[in-house]
């Protein structure tokens with residue numbers, strides 16, 4: 001039997017009548033980078049804080065390495081945590097901030113020195129050990145917070161929107177740094193963000209959350225290519241949602257017909273269905289077969305590297321299509337035929353309501 005690094009079983013949180021997290025199950029493998037992605041208020045922080053032991057559960061169990069830690073106090077869980085607002089001690093040097101978890105654990109001085117140095121070198125701040133937090137930039141402060149979270153070699157590292165307070169350029173830099181750190185440390189990380197790009201770049205798997213529950217768990221590319229619901233399709237990437245009717249295992253859309261490689265996801269014959277097609281998966285075809293979608297180009301935006309077309313589909317929906325900037329030019333007003341590979345036509349589940 002596999003033991004997961006982290007095993008969340010029916011964990012739930014209520015505040016009085018309000019449900020912050022519906023009963024949730026989630027398993028994280030050793031060394032995995034799992035991201036909780038979702039809009040504000042979807043329950044990400046609540047789940048993370050229950051894993052950390054900083055918020056009590058209202059039900060369910062949390063296992064770390066197969067051990068039930070649901071009632072274990074935070075400081076004995078062997079979990080490192082990084083928050084959005086650095087939360088460094090302002091009166092302690094960088095060195096002492098990072099040393100703090102080791103002092104709590106009453107480690108010997110020699111051990112403290114070595115571990116703090118190693119940790120600070122890891123985040124490239126070894127030379128600033130004697131500074132105070134206020135003498136550092138926001139990005140540097142957050143790197144100190146990372147160093148503090150890993151200095152005691154925890155079983156698990158949790159990060160709650162750690163880049164949220166930084167400007168875009170720093171965010172982009174630190175994103176890559178976190179990715180590199182994960183590669184080097186091989187730590188199990190549970191990371192919270194509402195930023196899909198961050199989630200896509202960092203994660204082995206993304207746990208998409210919506211309204212206090214898990215919407216879908218999948219590797220980034222799978223989440224992009226095969227979202228299960230409208231919410232998932234809309235939250236990650238851009239989407240065309242096309243309304244059609246199931247006909248013989250394909251989707252009739254106006255006069256056109258879309259084949260899908262995911263016919264197992266279709267409702268029964270004759271039922272309405274919504275399918276997702278990503279903008280870059282639409283292709284203009286010069287010699288359309290009878291089944292292609294047709295439309296009129298209403299807008300062309302050339303962004304250099306890519307070109308975005310807005311197309312009024314003959315079947316009624318407006319479509320967005322992206323193509324490479326170097327592709328054959330297209331003019332507004334042109335009537336075009338569009339094709340999509342069957343693998344890129346993804347039926348969506350009816351929204352749970």
Ligand SMILES: Nc1ncnc2c1ncn2[C@@H]1O[C@H](COP(=O)(O)OP(=O)(O)O)[C@@H](O)[C@H]1O
Pocket residue numbers: 015018019020021038039040041042043044045046047
């Ligand atoms: N201490 C609290 N008391 C009451 N409601 C709370 C508390 N903390 C969080 N909530 C509610 O729980 C829900 C989930 O919040 P949270 O986990 O912070 O979401 P996220 O991190 O995804 O933005 C929200 O509706 C929020 O208002």
Ligand SMILES: [Mg+2]
Pocket residue numbers: 044045046
């Ligand atoms: Mg939050």
